[in-house]
Amino acid sequence: MPDTNVAIRTDYDAVVVGAGFSGLYMLHKLRELGLSAKVIEMADGVGGTWFWNRYPGARCDSESYYYCFTFSKEILLEWEWTSRYPEQPEILRYLNYIADKLDLRRDIQFNTRVMGARYDDSSGKWIIETESGEHLTATYFITAVGCLSSAQIPNFKGRETFRGKSYHTAQWPHEGVDFTGKRVAIIGTGSTGIQAIPVIARQAAHLTVFQRTPNYTVPARDMPMPPEFKQGVKARYDEIVQKTRESVFGMPFEFPTQSALEVAPEERDKVYEDLWNRGGFCFMLSSFHDLIIDPVANDTAAEYVRRKIREIVTDPETARKLSPYNHPIGTKRPPIDTDYYETFNRENVALIDIRSEPIEEITPDGIRTSKREYGVDAIVYATGFDAMTGSLFRLNIRGRDGILLQEKWADGPHTYLGIATVDFPNLFMITGPGSPSVLSNMPVSIEQHVEWIAACLGYMQSRGLNQIEPLREAEVAWDAHVAETAAATLFPRADSWYMGANIPGKPRVFFPYAGGVGAYRQHCAEIAANSYEGFVLSQHRERVAPR
Numbered sequence: 001m002p003d004t005n006v007a008i009r010t011d012y013d014a015v016v017v018g019a020g021f022s023g024l025y026m027l028h029k030l031r032e033l034g035l036s037a038k039v040i041e042m043a044d045g046v047g048g049t050w051f052w053n054r055y056p057g058a059r060c061d062s063e064s065y066y067y068c069f070t071f072s073k074e075i076l077l078e079w080e081w082t083s084r085y086p087e088q089p090e091i092l093r094y095l096n097y098i099a100d101k102l103d104l105r106r107d108i109q110f111n112t113r114v115m116g117a118r119y120d121d122s123s124g125k126w127i128i129e130t131e132s133g134e135h136l137t138a139t140y141f142i143t144a145v146g147c148l149s150s151a152q153i154p155n156f157k158g159r160e161t162f163r164g165k166s167y168h169t170a171q172w173p174h175e176g177v178d179f180t181g182k183r184v185a186i187i188g189t190g191s192t193g194i195q196a197i198p199v200i201a202r203q204a205a206h207l208t209v210f211q212r213t214p215n216y217t218v219p220a221r222d223m224p225m226p227p228e229f230k231q232g233v234k235a236r237y238d239e240i241v242q243k244t245r246e247s248v249f250g251m252p253f254e255f256p257t258q259s260a261l262e263v264a265p266e267e268r269d270k271v272y273e274d275l276w277n278r279g280g281f282c283f284m285l286s287s288f289h290d291l292i293i294d295p296v297a298n299d300t301a302a303e304y305v306r307r308k309i310r311e312i313v314t315d316p317e318t319a320r321k322l323s324p325y326n327h328p329i330g331t332k333r334p335p336i337d338t339d340y341y342e343t344f345n346r347e348n349v350a351l352i353d354i355r356s357e358p359i360e361e362i363t364p365d366g367i368r369t370s371k372r373e374y375g376v377d378a379i380v381y382a383t384g385f386d387a388m389t390g391s392l393f394r395l396n397i398r399g400r401d402g403i404l405l406q407e408k409w410a411d412g413p414h415t416y417l418g419i420a421t422v423d424f425p426n427l428f429m430i431t432g433p434g435s436p437s438v439l440s441n442m443p444v445s446i447e448q449h450v451e452w453i454a455a456c457l458g459y460m461q462s463r464g465l466n467q468i469e470p471l472r473e474a475e476v477a478w479d480a481h482v483a484e485t486a487a488a489t490l491f492p493r494a495d496s497w498y499m500g501a502n503i504p505g506k507p508r509v510f511f512p513y514a515g516g517v518g519a520y521r522q523h524c525a526e527i528a529a530n531s532y533e534g535f536v537l538s539q540h541r542e543r544v545a546p547r
């Protein structure tokens with residue numbers, strides 16, 4: 001018989017939402033501090049991004065040897081990646097291994113969606129409400145909800161009338177989808193579409209790609225991890241980890257010092273050609289230092305990719321449609337691919353440019369554009385996410401005096417360091433807007449945030465403090481710094497999700513921090529060393545209502 005006198009615990013030092021990379025590591029660090037913690041996760045397993053994104057071709061584009069946790073040498077040495085860019089099932093296995101290795105599951109409540117979180121000024125506690133109506137209380141409320149976890153399907157007229165099957169890539173059925181013999185449409189040519197299109201094209205009877213903006217992509221050149229490479233990486237791990245932490249993008253590449261405009265055109269093309277053949281992000285990151293700040297330098301790389309498209313794609317009209325023209329290379333998150341441009345040489349693949357032929361409606365039998373109806377059996381929405389703030393807003397977070405986060409941020413996010421925001425005491429956001437987050441190899445930024453938050457809580461604990469909130473002037477200064485850093489780059493020139501441009505009505509500001517992982521890390525460390533400069537730390541005393 002269960003002991004009915006034992007109350008189910010609902011009050012914690014910290015409640016964390018999300019059990020991806022961020023939530024898993026946060027839980028581990030909270031436990032190390034001896035704090036009681038609960039992670040709430042709406043999925044029925046750990047993994048976050050890698051739990052949800054099971055579409056054909058899903059894999060990371062950071063390389064496996066640095067797309068991982070680095071806090072534990074034992075884990076680094078124990079885990080074996082099979083390939084340069086592991087596929088989704090392997091990364092999901094890795095995160096399950098982490099959860100088991102650190103015995104995390106006993107403090108994770110799965111299948112539970114957080115619907116609301118409210119700060120109660122009198123008790124100094126957060127009250128967190130789940131979909132089933134359960135209430136938890138916590139001194140600290142930590143969001144680990146991910147920057148790319150709120151799937152976005154455009155509101156096309158007639159969408160619900162479609163008689164075939166529709167899928168968003170981030171809500172992919174766990175049992176997989178067999179497209180054999182099917183006519184498939186895919187909308188979207190971001191990183192996701194670019195990964196999925198070649199794989200679906202190989203299986204489906206016919207694939208029609210609906211493209212709004214042609215994208216620049218560079219070959220990934222995936223390959224199995226040779227044993228000697230693995231050994232070399234393990235032997236040099238300290239050096240690799242150090243490099244990622246000090247780098248601009250959280251990757252262990254040498255940042256180039258040369259300008260694209262300093263070298264003769266033939267020499268420049270040789271650099272691009274070598275990196276194109278090497279594959280992956282190094283095309284952008286290891287070529288020239290000014291690609292993301294100087295439009296003329298940028299265009300040398302953009303034109304190189306356009307030339308490659310013309311070389312690879314046999315039909316000149318298709319090559320023209322695939323050629324990016326309206327944004328500098330790298331100002332939308334750069335995808336990397338396996339046989340993307342080559343796929344448009346297949347007989348069973350058609351490319352529709354929906355700027356010249358807009359989608360008018362989804363019909364019961366397919367997709368109708370301004371020119372004709374395309375009959376299909378299945379539609380794949382590779383249309384992305386309400387990035388950076390979507391999942392935060394869905395938490396309905398209310399701070400002091402009931403202020404709602406989305407009201408405070410109606411004109412764009414306002415944060416201090418991307419970690420905290422005024423009027424929301426004891427709220428910590430892992431990889432929040434205003435931090436390097438999505439501009440970096442994310443595990444590096446996640447580890448830095450989690451470790452900074454844990455150190456901050458440890459500092460407070462050792463001084464008997466339990467309240468932290470940024471100063472308004474610190475937040476205003478950080479917002480200005482985030483904006484001015486972005487303005488010094490070409491990023492604002494693209495209609496990207498970095499700018500909120502993919503979501504109708506979303507404010508047009510640059511959401512992440514473009515100042516670089518290393519510089520940001522150092523800045524955060526200095527703030528901590530200066531007794532958490534820019535924050536007010538205090539001891540909250542429960543207020544008793546007057547009689």
Ligand code: FAD
Pocket residue numbers: 017018019020021022023040041042043047048049050051053058059060061062067112113114115144145146147148149192391394395431440441442443446
């Ligand atoms: P997530 O993994 O997104 O986890 C957030 C969790 O919070 C989810 O499990 C979600 O279910 C849960 N959650 C959200 N809201 C609620 C709620 N209200 N209630 C309960 N639970 C909630 N980054 C890279 O650096 N390199 C890559 O190669 C790379 N590849 C990517 C590929 C894809 C397809 C996508 C979509 C993203 C990729 N990213 C990549 C970014 C990726 O999101 C991060 O690398 C990382 O996985 C984020 O981890 P996280 O724990 O912060 O967030």
Ligand code: NAP
Pocket residue numbers: 059060061062148154155187188189190191192193195211212213333335336354382383384385438495497502
């Ligand atoms: P995305 O980059 O936002 O791309 C969405 C695509 O859908 C774009 O081509 C967009 O066109 C199109 N689209 C959106 N709304 C549309 C509409 N109303 N009508 C027609 N087309 C529309 O989303 P994503 O590809 O899912 O990638 C999101 C991020 O996740 C990536 O940038 C990356 O950070 C991460 N990711 C990484 C990998 C990886 O390789 N590791 C893989 C997938 C995702 P426009 O360009 O015109 O807006």
